Amino acid sequence: MVTVHQSGAELRQRAWDAAASVVDPEIPVLTIADLGVLRDVVLDGDHVEVAITPTYSGCPAMNMIALEIEVALERAGFHRPKIRTVLSPAWTTDWMSEAGREKLRAYGIAPPQAASSRRALFGGQVVACPQCGSEKTELLSEFGSTSCKALWRCQACREPFDYFKCH
């Protein structure tokens, strides 16, 4: 429960930590803080408002994430937290933390490249295999198991792998 001894800054940090602990239901090694989905936590008295930015327009994980944030904050003693969706600026994979990228790689998903490479209409992408590190890889499908991933295959170790698309 929230105690009266905590300062505003400490309380806000507590709320942030609770919200930041929520993981992506599709990629459970990443927290919403790693992803850059968690934008802000505002404390007004003991009322908390959390701002999140959706990844993809139709990402079904966003409803789930919003619900999980509510649950995490209730557990941390913040009652009836409000979740606000902020559309602008649009989420980009450039917001993903370095720690997040490393966690992705260790999990077997190639992390996103810089957004500038997105504009190339054809080819031009080099994605290193998260298993063996080889850059001899090929795109199997632009769209993978979730909105945010493409399906690739390593020609060196022959392993298929997910690539977190730059966005």
Add this chain to the structure above:
Amino acid sequence: MAISNIEVAETPLVLYALRRADDALVLGHRLSEWCGHAPMLEEDMALSNIALDLIGQARELYSYAAKVEDKGNDEDKLAYLRDVRQYRNLLLVEQPNGDFAQTLVRQFFYSAFADLYWRAMMTSRDTTLAAIAARSEKESAYHLRHASEWIIRFGDGTEESHKRAQVAIDHLWAFTGEMFAVDDGERALIHAGVAIDPGTLRGRWLTTLSEVASEAMLTLPQNDWMQQGGRSGRHSEHLGHLLSELQSMQRTFPGLTW
């Protein structure tokens, strides 16, 4: 018993958002019809993913239309409780899936436009529309690349795939003119810096099409007679069938929630 349609107060801005929302919803629904039927697993996932992006865009645009209208409608009512004549989408997006070439040519024509359109709309003075544009622009870039690769594979593939792609291009061409047309209400929004003039994008749209078509060894039609009507609610017979499926649950069990 069917429940009655909602009324929508179509001010120029409400109508603007509705038109784009209807484009995204109807095309998204069409693509979702491939779910479980696509020629290979990767395509099943690709088309479903693109459908999800489009339906996501539609939700944001409907929510905004409802907010601007401020008459108690919401995204669900706008999607489920308007009849054919109240839908404002392009005729292109409601055309049936046909064979795989028809689906991908329709997607190619639309994505090549949407990619340019949303990128230009990021400068809108309307901050909500600019934000929706920024989201949609990124997604459209992927949709365009996916469709372009298929057009090249069809055109430069077998005799059969080439023929089917060319038939699809010739058939769907007359539905592309509507993307670049504006009416008086929309022209006022363009002058106010809320919307952009799609007519200014036609040259670049044609360039994208020509580049891909030439690599695919396909021919773009020269005729410029264009079919119109979707923006004002005059649709092909196909939309009614699509809506009867899309809306069947809300029409049968009014107010049903998950």
